[in-house]
Amino acid sequence: MTAPPLLAVEEIYTSYGLSQVLFGVSLEVAAGECVCLLGRNGVGKTTTMRTIMGLTPPGRGRVRWKGQDIAGRPPHRIARLGIGFVPEDRRIFAELTVGENLDVARRGAGGRWTEDRVFELFPKLRELRDRQGGVLSGGEQQMLTIARTLMGNPELLLLDEPSEGLAPLVVHHLGEQIGRLKREGLTILLAEQNVDFSLALADRVYVVEKGRIRFQGTARAFREDESIRQQYLAL
Amino acid sequence: MLDPSFLFAQSLSGLTAAMFLFLIASGLSLVFGVLRVLNFAHGTFYMLGAYSAYQIVLWIGPGPGTFWVAALGAALGIAVLGGLIERLLFRHLYGKEELYHLLFTYALVLILSDAAKILWGTQQKSVSRPPGLAGAFTLFGVTVPYYNLFILLLGPAIALGFWFMLQRTRVGRFIRAAALDRETLGTLGVNVSGLYTGVFVLASFLGGLGGALVTPVRTIVPGMDTEIIVEAFVVVVIGGLGSFWGTFLGALIYGQVLSFGILLFPRFSIFSVFALMAAVLILRPWGLLGRPLK
Ligand SMILES: Nc1ncnc2c1ncn2[C@@H]1O[C@H](COP(=O)(O)OP(=O)(O)OP(=O)(O)O)[C@@H](O)[C@H]1O
Ligand SMILES: [Mg+2]
Numbered sequence: 001m002t003a004p005p006l007l008a009v010e011e012i013y014t015s016y017g018l019s020q021v022l023f024g025v026s027l028e029v030a031a032g033e034c035v036c037l038l039g040r041n042g043v044g045k046t047t048t049m050r051t052i053m054g055l056t057p058p059g060r061g062r063v064r065w066k067g068q069d070i071a072g073r074p075p076h077r078i079a080r081l082g083i084g085f086v087p088e089d090r091r092i093f094a095e096l097t098v099g100e101n102l103d104v105a106r107r108g109a110g111g112r113w114t115e116d117r118v119f120e121l122f123p124k125l126r127e128l129r130d131r132q133g134g135v136l137s138g139g140e141q142q143m144l145t146i147a148r149t150l151m152g153n154p155e156l157l158l159l160d161e162p163s164e165g166l167a168p169l170v171v172h173h174l175g176e177q178i179g180r181l182k183r184e185g186l187t188i189l190l191a192e193q194n195v196d197f198s199l200a201l202a203d204r205v206y207v208v209e210k211g212r213i214r215f216q217g218t219a220r221a222f223r224e225d226e227s228i229r230q231q232y233l234a235l
Numbered sequence: 236m237l238d239p240s241f242l243f244a245q246s247l248s249g250l251t252a253a254m255f256l257f258l259i260a261s262g263l264s265l266v267f268g269v270l271r272v273l274n275f276a277h278g279t280f281y282m283l284g285a286y287s288a289y290q291i292v293l294w295i296g297p298g299p300g301t302f303w304v305a306a307l308g309a310a311l312g313i314a315v316l317g318g319l320i321e322r323l324l325f326r327h328l329y330g331k332e333e334l335y336h337l338l339f340t341y342a343l344v345l346i347l348s349d350a351a352k353i354l355w356g357t358q359q360k361s362v363s364r365p366p367g368l369a370g371a372f373t374l375f376g377v378t379v380p381y382y383n384l385f386i387l388l389l390g391p392a393i394a395l396g397f398w399f400m401l402q403r404t405r406v407g408r409f410i411r412a413a414a415l416d417r418e419t420l421g422t423l424g425v426n427v428s429g430l431y432t433g434v435f436v437l438a439s440f441l442g443g444l445g446g447a448l449v450t451p452v453r454t455i456v457p458g459m460d461t462e463i464i465v466e467a468f469v470v471v472v473i474g475g476l477g478s479f480w481g482t483f484l485g486a487l488i489y490g491q492v493l494s495f496g497i498l499l500f501p502r503f504s505i506f507s508v509f510a511l512m513a514a515v516l517i518l519r520p521w522g523l524l525g526r527p528l529k
Pocket of ligand 2: 045
């Protein structure tokens with residue numbers, strides 16, 4: 001028997017009050033993989049990640065972490081299992097300094113991520129250490145939100161639209177840093193609308209539309225099938 | 236009437252009152268700032284702290300350490316009570332409309348004050364000053380009881396300790412982060428609901444301590460709960476709800492305005508305080524050191 005994937009989402013249905021958003025989404029992420037969730041605005045990428053994280057528990061379906069069902073557990077417990085969530089809207093603690101934002105998330109003593117290590121990955125943050133989070137630029141906040149989540153020493157990183165709203169040069173730079181995390185062995189589930197940015201990083205791709213998975217396959221298979229891009233991702 | 240030693244005496248008594256107000260109002264402000272609930276029952280914790288201290292003094296009987304044991308015991312008892320109330324009842328209020336907060340905490344005021352009447356009756360109670368601080372000294376022609384001096388030193392010490400905890404410790408950083416974004420703090424692995432309980436326990440402790448410590452200088456009567464909650468509310472409105480130093484400043488201003496207001500409007504001293512609050516609300520609705528809501 002093979003080991004279960006690190007994360008397996010099985011047929012989840014999630015709603016906000018009466019409005020149902022996910023209709024049986026399933027996906028898997030194996031250890032060391034970078035998997036990308038692609039889809040247009042409002043198809044349910046964020047909701048999928050929030051469901052994994054325990055922020056909007058699924059009405060039906062399971063979220064398995066190393067084989068164990070974790071759906072319904074509170075977010076802090078899920079985080080402590082080794083799942084790190086980087087929200088799309090960054091959610092920096094505006095009145096805490098950069099250093100304090102990092103400290104609040106510090107977890108897993110002896111793990112590979114320390115303040116020094118995240119400053120190596122994002123040297124800019126070191127200079128901003130005593131600055132309040134709220135005054136950082138969009139790009140700096142994006143680095144800080146990733147750095148903050150890394151401070152928890154996660155095994156799996158859920159990255160929700162990191163490229164959103166950033167200038168092309170900043171996006172390019174960010175892509176390189178995420179690539180570095182991947183090469184160092186971190187497992188990543190990335191939600192994106194930016195196809196080129198994603199394909200540079202992803203091993204496998206899931207395409208979401210209206211709360212359902214419409215395509216799954218390797219990044220190469222996705223690249224070669226122009227019709228999928230036309231059908232589900234073109235504006 | 237403008238005798239300097241009289242003015243000094245007034246300002247000193249205002250300062251002492253301010254320290255008690257700070258103890259109470261800081262808990263009210265902390266709970267509002269972090270849990271986003273305006274707890275009208277906070278004044279009731281103060282009253283129960285006073286009655287508990289009285290009760291413990293009765294149980295132990297006179298002695299050099301009695302008062303201190305009673306004050307600490309009362310504060311701890313109220314802290315436990317606060318913890319239970321938060322765990323069992325308060326947590327259902329988070330994220331609900333303010334009207335629910337108002338109704339629920341007001342119901343708590345009524346229930347707990349009736350319970351206090353059943354337990355302790357409606358007669359006034361009093362507690363004498365601890366023997367070690369029973370005397371007084373004279374400063375600029377004013378007689379200052381040692382106990383008041385103790386309160387004048389304790390207030391700033393607690394304020395500094397509290398501030399240090401919030402700014403310089405990890406728990407303090409968690410508390411400040413929870414006040415800004417509870418959900419995100421949870422996704423970073425912090426047990427925010429446990430943290431909320433801790434914050435509520437701390438606030439209840441301070442409220443209970445304030446009530447216990449006030450017993451040597453004020454009589455314990457039913458109704459002291461609603462009186463103090465109104466005062467504490469004025470203090471946090473003046474200083475800015477959720478602002479730490481704002482609460483301290485608000486308490487200082489309140490104490491002074493109240494004790495000098497007596498000179499201007501002898502029969503309506505509280506009037507000057509409300510006039511001040513109205514002025515603050517018109518000029519800076521978010522309070523002197525608070526920040527406008529986004
Ligand atoms: N809190 C909420 N309450 C009600 N509906 C919501 C809420 N959050 C999201 N939705 C709805 O759920 C659907 C999916 O939203 P979701 O944020 O998961 O999409 P997304 O794929 O992440 O989109 P985007 O690319 O814009 O971030 C949308 O129709 C959205 O309007
Ligand atoms: Mg989204």
